[in-house]
Amino acid sequence: MSGGAMARLDDDKRSEPSHPGALAIKSLNKRYRMDGRILQVLQDIDLNILPGEFVSIVGRSGCGKSTLLRLIVGLEADYDGDILLDDQPIRSTSLDRGIVFQDHSLLPWMTVEQNIGFALLTLDLPESEKKRRVAEHIDLVNLSGFAKAYPRELSGGMAQRAAIARALVNEPKILLLDEPLGALDALTRIHLQRELQRIRTQNRSTMIMVTHDVEEAVYLGDRVVVMDANPGRIGRVVTVPLPHPRDRGSRAFQHIRDEILADLTGAHDTD
Amino acid sequence: MLTLSRFRGFVLPIALIMLWSALSHRDAAHSFIFVPLENVVASAREMFLNGELSRNWTASLIRTSSGFAIGSGIGIAVGSIMAISRFADRLINPLYQAVRQVPLMGFIPLISLWFGNGESSKLFIVSLAAFYPMVLNTYEGLINTEKKYLSVASVFKLGRWRTLRYVTLPSALPSIFTGLMQATAFAWLSSVGSEFFFNPGPGLGNMMLNAQAAFRMDAVLLSVIAIGVTGFGMNFLVQRASRVFLRWRSTR
Amino acid sequence: MVDQVTGGSVFSAQAKTRRSLESFFSWLAASGPKTAVAANAPRTLKRTGLTILLSPVLLLAGWFALSHSGLFPTEVVVPPEEVAATFWDMVRSGDLQRNLSSSLGRLAIGYGIGAGIGLLLGSFMGLSRNAEAYLHPTFQLIRQLPTIALIPGFIMVLGIGETVKIVLVAKATALPVALAAFEGVKGIPRVYLDVADIYKIRPLTRFFRVILPATVPPVLSGMRIALSRSWMVLVGTELLIADSGIGQMMEWGRQVFRIDLVLVGVVITGVIGFTLDKSFRLLERRLVRWRYR
Ligand SMILES: Nc1ncnc2c1ncn2[C@@H]1O[C@H](COP(=O)(O)OP(=O)(O)OP(=O)(O)O)[C@@H](O)[C@H]1O
C-alpha cells in the first residue's frame, strides 16, 4: 500500500526543485508577557542546521517546541538573538518556509483540494499547473477520494495528511513539522514516516520535526535535539549515524532510542 | 401508543381553539372578543378575494425588503469598516454603542418630526432595525477570526486583501448569517409596527388598525396570523440560505 | 419573531453578545476582564480612556455647530444646551420623575410577572419530557408573533388602561425567558451529570454544584435580553396609548412640536436601556463568577 503511493510520484514530474536551506539559530531568547509577569519560554538556543538535514526535536510538553517552530517560520518577530536562513535574518513569514501546525489548521470552509490550493494562491503559476500539483499532492498523502471533502468530514489523521500536503505543495526550502503524525494510528503513522523519509530524499529540503515519539525522532532524524523545560533550552543533541532506510529492530537503533528516552525521563539507569 | 404520543404537541393548541369557540358561542359579549373561528375564515376569504389582504401584505413586504436591503447593506459596510480600520473602530464604535441603547420605538417621535410621517419615515425605521444587528454581527465575526487561521494565511503570504477574501470573510460568515437572521426578524416587525405610528397607508399594520377601529376582531386575528406566518416564512428562507452557504460547518 | 431571535438562539447569540459587550466594557473600563481572544487582545487594550470620548464629543460639537449655524431653525435642530435646559426644567417640576416612575413601575410589574411565568414554565418544560411534548410546540408557535403586532388586538380585549401595558410587557418577557430556561435546563452537558454520577455526588450537592451553575448563565442572559426587549415594547406601547410615562412624554412632544422634549426622551430611554442592561450584566458577573477570570 505504501509502495503504491510512493510510485505515484515520479521525480521528473516535479517542477523547479527547491534548494534546501541552511538554518542558523544564535543565542535565541523568547519571552512572553502574561498579566504583567514575564515567562521565559526559550533560553539561549543555539542550533545550526545544514541544507537538506532532517532534525527531530523532542521534549516535555510545554517546553517551547511549538514556539521555536513559530519563530523559525516567522510568525513572531518579537525575539532576541538571530535566526538566519541562508544568512538572511527571519523577520516575517516567507514561502521559503512551510509548516504543518500541531492541530492541522485546515480552513474549515474549504475543501481538501481548496485547502491545498491555498498554498499556491500567491504563486504565479498557470491554473492548470496549480491543479496538477494539488492533485499530485492529494495522491501523495493518499486522500484521492476526498478532494472535495470538507475538513469536518475527515478523520483526525486524514486532516493531518491534508495539512502535510498543503505544506509540501509549494515546495518550501525548509519544512517545519509540529507533531505532524501525532493524531494517527500506528499503521498510518509508520506509513507516513516512510513517506516523509521518501519526500525528504526526493525534495532534498531541510526538515525540522517536533515529535513526542522518540522512535519516530530517531527513525527520521539525522540529529535529535532533546529540549529541557522551564525555561525551554537545548539539553542535548544526539547524532543518528545510521543509513536509511533504518531498521527499527536493529541494536544500534534501539540503543540510541533508549538513550534519548532515558534522557527525557531523567533516569540514567542503563548498565 | 408511540405514534399517539407524537401528537401530544397538538393537544394544547386544539384545546385552546376549542375553548375559544366554546366561549365565542356563549353570548354576544363573548363573541365580540372571541370571534367565532368561522368568521375569521370568512373574512380571510373575503379579504383574499377582494385583494385587500394581498395589497396590504405586499406593501408591508416591499417596505421590509427595501429597508432590509438598505439597513443590512449599510450595516455590513459599517461593521466591516470598523473591523478593518482601527481608526474607524474608535470613531464609530462608541457612537454605535450609545445610539443602540435607545429602543427602536424611542426614535419614532424624533423621526416623525424631522422627516415627516410618510412612507420614508417608515422605511427609515425598518432600515435602522436591520442595521443594528448587521453592524454588530459583521464586526464581531470579522474581528473574532481564529488566530490559527490568520497564521496559516500569513505562512502562505496571502496579503491583506486575499486574507480578507479567503480567511476572514468566510470565518465571519456564520456570524453574518446570525445578523441577517436577526435583521429580517427586526425589519419585519418594525415594518408592521411602524404603521401604527405614522400616516396610514397600505400595510398589514394599518389593516390591523382599521380592523381595530371597526371592532372587527376577526380581521385583527387574520392580520396577526398573516404577520406570524410571513415572519416564520422569512426566517425559514434565511435559515435555508445559511445552510447552503455554511455547509462546511460541522453540524453539532 | 422578536422573541424568536431572543429565545431561539439564546445559546449562540448570547455567547456572541456577551463577547461583544465584554470587549466593549473592557475598553470602557480598561480594568475589565480581558477575555478577548489573543488575536484582538492588543486591540482591546489600546482602546483605553479618552479615545472613546472622541466621537461623542465630535457629535456634540457638530450638533452644537449645526444648531447655531442658521441652516435650520433652532426649533428643528435644537441646540444641545436647550435640551439640557429642558431636562432641568422637567427635573425641577418633577415631570420627569413622574413619567419615569410610571414607566419603570410598569416595566417592573410586567417584567416580574413575565419572568416568573417564563421561569416556571421554562424549567417545567426542561425538566419533564411530558411537559415539553405538550407545551413546547405551542411556545414555538406563539413566539412567531411579534409583541408589537399584538398591540391592537390586546387593546380591543383589554382596553387602554394599565392592564394592557403590563400584559404586553409580561408577554414580551415571558416567552424569551421561558425558552431560555427551557434550553438552559435541557442544555446541561450530559458529561457534567455523568461526572457527578461517577463520583457518586449526593442529589443536593448535585443540584447546587452541577445543575444550578450550568443552568444559571444561559437563563440570566435570556432574562437580560428579555428585559431590553420589554423596554422597547413598553416605550412603543406608551407612544400609542398612555396618559403618563416616558413614551407618552415623547408622544406629547411630537404632537406639540417640541423637539427638545423628544430629544430628552430619546436620551432618557437610551440611558435607561443602558443602565438596565449594564446592571443585569453586573448581576450576571456576580452570580456566575467562575465564568470570568
Ligand atoms: N501566545 C502565548 N502567550 C503566552 N504564553 C505562551 C504563548 N504561547 C505559548 N506560551 C507558553 O509557552 C510555553 C511553551 O509553549 P509551546 O506551545 O511552545 O510548548 P510545546 O513544547 O509545543 O508543548 P506541547 O508539546 O504540549 O505542544 C508554554 O508554557 C505556554 O504556556
Ligand SMILES: [Mg+2]
Ligand atoms: Mg507544541
